[in-house]
Amino acid sequence: MSAAVEHRGPAPTPAVLAPFARAGGRALMLGHVHPDADVLGTLLALGQALETRDWRVTYGGPHAAPAALGFLPGVDRYRACAAIEGALDVTVLTDCPNPQRTEGLIDQARRAGGLVVNIDHHPDNRRYGDVNWIDVSASATGEMVYELLLALGWPLTPAIATNLFTAIHTDTGSFRYSNVTERTFRIAAALVAAGARPALVSEWLYERRAPDALAWLGEALRRVELSDDGRLAWLALPAGALPERFIESEELVNYPRSVVSVRVACLLREQGDAVKVSLRAKGDVDVQRIAAQFGGGGHANAAGCTLAGGLGEATPRVLAAVRAALAAAPGGGRPVP
Ligand SMILES: [Mn+2]
Structure with a gap:
């Protein structure tokens, strides 16, 4: 070439x-x-x-x-x-x-x-x-x-x-x-x-949500977790927890991202014997680099990757990589004002 x-x-x-x-x-x-x-x-x-x-x-x-x-x-x-x-x-x-x-x-x-x-x-x-x-x-x-x-x-x-x-x-x-x-x-x-x-x-x-989508959204939002320092929020969805058509029709990662203190948000979605991960940032951390550690890619503020195995293995690996990136970022280790 x-x-x-x-x-x-x-x-x-x-x-x-x-x-x-x-x-x-x-x-x-x-x-x-x-x-x-x-x-x-x-x-x-x-x-x-x-x-x-x-x-x-x-x-x-x-x-x-x-x-x-x-x-x-x-x-x-x-x-x-x-x-x-x-x-x-x-x-x-x-x-x-x-x-x-x-x-x-x-x-x-x-x-x-x-x-x-x-x-x-x-x-x-x-x-x-x-x-x-x-x-x-x-x-x-x-x-x-x-x-x-x-x-x-x-x-x-x-x-x-x-x-x-x-x-x-x-x-x-x-x-x-x-x-x-x-x-x-x-x-x-x-x-x-x-x-x-x-x-x-x-x-x-x-503005074209299915009539049952709000109930599923409530189910999804109840699962959002926040780190102790508030900088990391994630949503882990086990296989079958929510209908596929609902997940496909929503940008669910935007909800953990919307919390004031959050600098990086993750959506981890179990599908078969793999976990699809969406990462979003607000400019402090380059999430494309995190995704690349797991063979994925994207942009500095929006990236994704797929890990083999279940949520039990994938979640701690991804969260550890995000925590390391946050700790290395300017002001990453400081508590949120
Ligand atoms: Mn594009």
Whole structure:
């Protein structure tokens, strides 16, 4: 991959634009396992823009889109797939730091021909594409695909704007996190001008709970635990404690994170013979480094990993790693004022 092109920064270079410059072609918008709104919104937006330029576009990945994101325009065309069929000119991956997260689909896409374009904002991106555009200053890959469409001079339809707005909305925690910049708001404003409707997106994302969800939420919140110094909060969910569809539809890790003294929050979720861990921080500790100790990754303030075994083994290992990171952080050992 020595001939691969790498670009870091907000504006796409000619090398990033080149794969899309031809008039028509065959493109695959390839998602990774358990795609979220940043993945889906950007793949749909870029694919829809290509379709207006006479490209034939397919959308898919190892898993289907979650039901909660069924409102994204065009998401019905995104399919769970085990095999890539036909020839390709371009395969695009967004928000995917590690090609293994495609469960082998990227290898099939390479055999189908064409360039692999890797668009991401994760600092631990593996640079696996033929073209790698990695901008860690972007709050979401939604910002990057906006910049890409702008540079290509392609118009934003309301559907494209809604997909990109939702990508940015979710990756910034509704424009609340430290990844939000002036650029985030400028792009959001342009997307609203192009037809995205913020109140409707918020309603779709946050005001469509199932009638039984509040009772399950109460059950989940009762399980939140807080360390003696108040800096660490965690929620450990044994297998079967709560319905899968409920867990998938909530960002449960945000509740332990919301406690005033908490600097790091963890959600530990037992699934089969493994534990999925979500880590969130408020800027004191780089949780990506903690996740990396267990083979995971992510961002400084939001990361995840999976540990083999049950909660009984995984919980003390993860909490010990977080405590060590907190103790090493500036002011980490001090009690909370
Ligand atoms: Mn993202």
